[in-house]
Amino acid sequence: MIVVDKVVKRYSTRKGKNTVLDGVSFRVRKGEKIGILGRNGTGKSTLIRLLGGIEKPDSGHIKRSMSVSWPLASTGGFQGSLTGMDNLRFICRLYGVSTEDKIPFVEEFSELGSYLREPVKTYSSGMKGRLAFALSMAIEFDCYLIDEAMSAGDARFREKCSYELLDKRSDRSIILVSHEPKQMRSFCNVFYVLKNGQLSRFEEADSAYAFYQESVHN
Amino acid sequence: MKAFSPLLSSLAVQRRVIGALLMREIITRYGRHNIGFLWLFVEPALFTALITLIWHYMKVSRVSSIPITAFAITGYSSLLLWRNIVRRGQSAVSANNAVLYHRNVNTLDIFISRTIIEIAGVASSFVFLSIIFNYIGWMKPPEDLLKVVFAFIMLSWFGASLGLIIGSLSERFEVFGRLWRAMSYLLMILSGLAYLVEWLPPAGQKFVLLFPMVHGLELLRDGYFGSGFTAHYDLFYMSICCLCLMLLGLLLVNYSGRRIEPE
Numbered sequence: 001m002i003v004v005d006k007v008v009k010r011y012s013t014r015k016g017k018n019t020v021l022d023g024v025s026f027r028v029r030k031g032e033k034i035g036i037l038g039r040n041g042t043g044k045s046t047l048i049r050l051l052g053g054i055e056k057p058d059s060g061h062i063k064r065s066m067s068v069s070w071p072l073a074s075t076g077g078f079q080g081s082l083t084g085m086d087n088l089r090f091i092c093r094l095y096g097v098s099t100e101d102k103i104p105f106v107e108e109f110s111e112l113g114s115y116l117r118e119p120v121k122t123y124s125s126g127m128k129g130r131l132a133f134a135l136s137m138a139i140e141f142d143c144y145l146i147d148e149a150m151s152a153g154d155a156r157f158r159e160k161c162s163y164e165l166l167d168k169r170s171d172r173s174i175i176l177v178s179h180e181p182k183q184m185r186s187f188c189n190v191f192y193v194l195k196n197g198q199l200s201r202f203e204e205a206d207s208a209y210a211f212y213q214e215s216v217h218n
Numbered sequence: 219m220k221a222f223s224p225l226l227s228s229l230a231v232q233r234r235v236i237g238a239l240l241m242r243e244i245i246t247r248y249g250r251h252n253i254g255f256l257w258l259f260v261e262p263a264l265f266t267a268l269i270t271l272i273w274h275y276m277k278v279s280r281v282s283s284i285p286i287t288a289f290a291i292t293g294y295s296s297l298l299l300w301r302n303i304v305r306r307g308q309s310a311v312s313a314n315n316a317v318l319y320h321r322n323v324n325t326l327d328i329f330i331s332r333t334i335i336e337i338a339g340v341a342s343s344f345v346f347l348s349i350i351f352n353y354i355g356w357m358k359p360p361e362d363l364l365k366v367v368f369a370f371i372m373l374s375w376f377g378a379s380l381g382l383i384i385g386s387l388s389e390r391f392e393v394f395g396r397l398w399r400a401m402s403y404l405l406m407i408l409s410g411l412a413y414l415v416e417w418l419p420p421a422g423q424k425f426v427l428l429f430p431m432v433h434g435l436e437l438l439r440d441g442y443f444g445s446g447f448t449a450h451y452d453l454f455y456m457s458i459c460c461l462c463l464m465l466l467g468l469l470l471v472n473y474s475g476r477r478i479e480p481e
Contacts, residue, residue, distance in 0.1 A: 052319070052321060053321035054318060054319060054321060068321075070319045070320045070321065071319060078316060079242070079246055079316055081245075081246050081249065082242070082245060082246060086242070086245055089241070090238050090241070090242045090317075093234065093237060093238035093241065094234065094235060094238040094320055094322070094323070096231075096234050
């Protein structure tokens with residue numbers, strides 16, 4: 001389980017402090033698929049980074065009692081001069097698993113072919129997205145954090161992602177943030193909308209979407 | 219035993235993280251084309267060898283009583299040691315923002331891995347050049363190997379601590395990076411690269427001995443050709459300096475570490 005308790009996050013800007021998250025609380029239970037909707041700039045990625053433990057909240061707590069992945073974004077955060085394979089090796093070393101076992105999966109899933117052994121700077125954004133997804137699926141976590149990651153690939157790739165995440169790993173949790181509700185509907189069973197630094201919970205996609213639309217037009 | 223296991227497991231994680239970063243740094247920095255990671259020591263070796271050759275042929279009259287090759291190689295290696303660590307520390311965090319996406323990687327790990335690489339590079343080129351110059355008869359083997367090793371450790375300690383400070387400060391304040399460039403030239407001149415402390419007048423000796431790296435270099439030279447001159451160093455003073463610098467560095471890294479927002 002992940003417990004998020006009254007988390008506040010502020011960033012300094014030239015005009016003073018900007019409160020991005022203002023007392024956000026929620027829980028993620030094992031196996032829950034959570035979708036967080038929000039407009040651009042409402043703090044979705046901030047929330048994901050806090051969940052991933054990359055940044056610390058200014059106040060409040062986040063307790064993780066299950067293993068949580070790094071935030072998976074479509075751009076991936078790769079070093080351009082490293083090859084896809086180098087990145088795989090790095091990740092495997094970092095998380096203490098054998099690289100050799102993971103090579104077939106990553107080769108198959110990323111569909112990069114010989115490009116897996118070329119520097120990442122030669123990749124298209126779609127290729128980077130596929131590599132990023134393949135790498136995070138190579139390491140097993142109880143909970144996967146996904147930041148609009150699947151928007152990069154085409155329909156077939158999204159189907160593969162869905163198979164890996166929902167079918168093969170149906171017992172795991174997912175936290176998916178997006179401004180695009182379509183995908184969320186098929187992936188998630190709990191919905192939140194992030195608006196003015198607050199999270200609102202919805203059991204149904206439609207009501208979440210209605211609330212989100214309202215926030216878009218305001 | 220149970221009380222130790224969280225500490226042990228987090229130590230294991232840190233070792234793994236630093237290992238992974240080391241491999242990554244070596245590949246990104248030197249690539250896998252031509253001689254690849256051998257650049258790690260060829261780079262400082264070329265630099266030191268060039269300077270040593272120039273000095274060897276110039277044969278500056280003043281230093282005729284001491285072995286000029288050993289004088290140059292010790293001076294330049296010690297300079298490269300702390301200067302390279304600091305230089306690599308300055309871009310350490312910004313160049314590695316992507317790896318900070320992983321919770322178990324922290325800023326200090328990045329500094330540690332870069333420092334290890336620099337120390338390894340300078341140390342191996344130092345050893346390599348010493349062997350070559352020994353072989354061709356330009357310099358003698360060190361008189362006291364233990365002193366040489368110890369001096370290298372002390373200078374590395376100094377470099378690593380300075381790297382933490384300068385690295386985190388220039389990450390935080392851009393202007394600091396520029397200031398450091400000017401400062402490093404000054405420190406280079408003061409570092410003992412081109413003089414022995416005994417050549418200076420008493421007031422000058424007192425002044426240069428305020429700088430910790432001068433003590434390290436004097437020890438290094440004492441280990442090499444100590445019978446040819448009177449070395450001036452105070453390892454207690456140097457240790458205290460390094461300890462203070464290291465603590466300050468760790469504080470700064472800790473303070474700035476969480477301010478960095480990946481991408």
